[in-house]
Amino acid sequence: MFFTGFCINFTVLTHTIFEVICMNSNFSPAILFGTMLRENSEAARFYDGCTMEQRQAILCQLQSISTPEEMRSFVAHLPSAAT
Numbered sequence: 001m002f003f004t005g006f007c008i009n010f011t012v013l014t015h016t017i018f019e020v021i022c023m024n025s026n027f028s029p030a031i032l033f034g035t036m037l038r039e040n041s042e043a044a045r046f047y048d049g050c051t052m053e054q055r056q057a058i059l060c061q062l063q064s065i066s067t068p069e070e071m072r073s074f075v076a077h078l079p080s081a082a083t
Contacts, residue, residue: 029062029071036075046079 037044047055058078065071 029065032071033062040075043075043078
């Protein structure tokens with residue numbers, strides 16, 4: 001069997017890490033938190049300035065977050081949690 005005039009069209013789809021994580025219904029809160037923290041420089045600076053005890057308290061809250069949208073809101077409001 002011979003193929004002539006054969007052409008395959010490959011489309012490359014690019015997704016952000018966040019989009020890929022959101023596609024997975026069993027997203028890992030810790031991985032999603034880290035990804036969103038990298039995308040939010042203000043929240044990242046706040047987290048970097050936390051003590052180990054403060055970081056542990058923040059990480060313990062991740063288990064109660066059930067959707068990527070809730071995680072995005074959590075990260076966005078992280079710096080205001082100290083005020």
